[in-house]
Amino acid sequence: MPYIPHTHSDVELMLEAIGVDDIEALFDEIPGDLSEERSSALSSGLSELEMMLRMQERASRDEGNLCFLGAGCYDHHIPAAVWDIASRGEFMTAYTPYQAEASQGTLQLIYEYQSMMTQLTAMDVSNASVYDGASGLAEAILMAVRSNKSNKSGKVLYAEALNPVYLSATNTIISSQGIELERLPIESNGVLVINKKADQAPAAVVIQQPNFFGRLEQVDEITNWAHSQGALVIAVVNPMSLGVLKPPGLWGDDGVDIACGDGQPLGIPMSSGGPSFGFICCKSKFVRQIPGRVVGKTEDLDGQPGYALTLQAREQHIRRGKATSNICTNQGLLVTAGTIYLSLLGAKGLRETAIKSHQNTNYLREKLLQLPGVEDEYPGPVFNEFVVRLPVDVNELVALMTEQNILAGLPIERVADEGGVVRNKLLVAVTEKRTEQEMDRYLDVFSNVLGELST
């Protein structure tokens, strides 16, 4: 049997069976002006050689730079064993297998992943992962609105210092679902301060910790406040930060209802921004609204442990148009890497990595603020990242430092609307990977470029 799903004769046979002349006739419902012969956005393609040359050229641009870029994707050390194991043929799969129970090893791995994520977040349940942090947030919002049955407002509040890329992706996904996102402005120190009752009870409140600017939000107060308004609380968290920070399941008096985020810090290379994996965890009472797959542990007829996909009745292949989500898979390979990463580091290793990242961040922040004209945009405690305001054009500084093979950080104005005001704010990330020597080199070059641009 050829391993080609639709040979010409297969197609002919199927068309004949349903009494249709050609495949195009199956798309008759689509109005003519919406169909295009070929998407104009797609080129006609490259040969293998041309493609390899182009990709090598692009990949080379990532090489040899000292990275202080973050904004949701971080340059942590990845032990060689992580991808050595993850790339083995037994693990090398993009998704949950279609005949899932035939792949007990894959299911066990996902089960272990779910167990680790629930421990890390202090939540009851984890799904088998979603695409990335942004899709995780969008799904968490849809899930919260479905779950909060006593609130039909469709209104979701979010703290302003939410990752703007997540916000944009979320808007794309939820905009046609009758959900309205409303921003809660931050104070001048970069965090949210809650001081009044919401005008209209929201269905959910989204809070990111650490926030997009690296600042630590007052998550206990915000969680309690949101619950007092009848809202569900969605936490967006950096899993690395949970090595040192309080897990979302313990925020406030009752913990958050849904926790989500991006798994990239857990052994996933930056790869120019993706792919990574997203996670969603929740309290057990919302488990039937969690999107995607969940692997459960059970016993077979002989009393042996076995793993199975569970709660599938909510998914698309059974529930069709009424499924909880259009996500009916997971990020198999990247979750494999993340699980191996967590297993290798353990709770202690994760904590040490987080602490070292934090110490490095504080070191660089302190030194950077000693340079003339460099100001602390959002004073207060941070994790992994911080924002400085520069006395010079931030884009020029970044360009000049890149020439010296240093990725200085992210100019905030490239991702967030600052109301037309030029603030020259730079978001700088520091991980455990940066040596003191590297940080001193950063400071040296930064100082020189600053001097150059100031004259």
Next chain:
Amino acid sequence: MSEVPLELGYAATHEWAKQDEEGLIVVGISDHAQDALGDIVYVELPEVGQQIVAGEEAGVVESVKAASDIYAPVSGAVEEINEGLEDSPETVNQDPYGDGWFFKLKVTDERELDDLLDADAYQELCESEDQ
């Protein structure tokens, strides 16, 4: 052969309805339906106070095999839901016409009850579906 009590009214979508002593209409799913679904693991019920319309979705029954909508056999306001099903959904399998009831309605128009199938007609429907 599934049980089809004579005193109940049935919808073609396999819900049953009967009037209780207080005049409320109790709704559940038939023995035939619970048998076809298999082990029921979760029941999603409407909310008390919710207005539901005959023929429209009023909840979901989830079994190990499938998740199926429950349709309201008659229109009305939900007066009471069977909260016991949250922790013991298997009651629907064990006692579909008794403790496995889903919700009670205060009906808008009692004449809608006349539109339901009687036991004989429902039995016939089930038999034709089984073939």
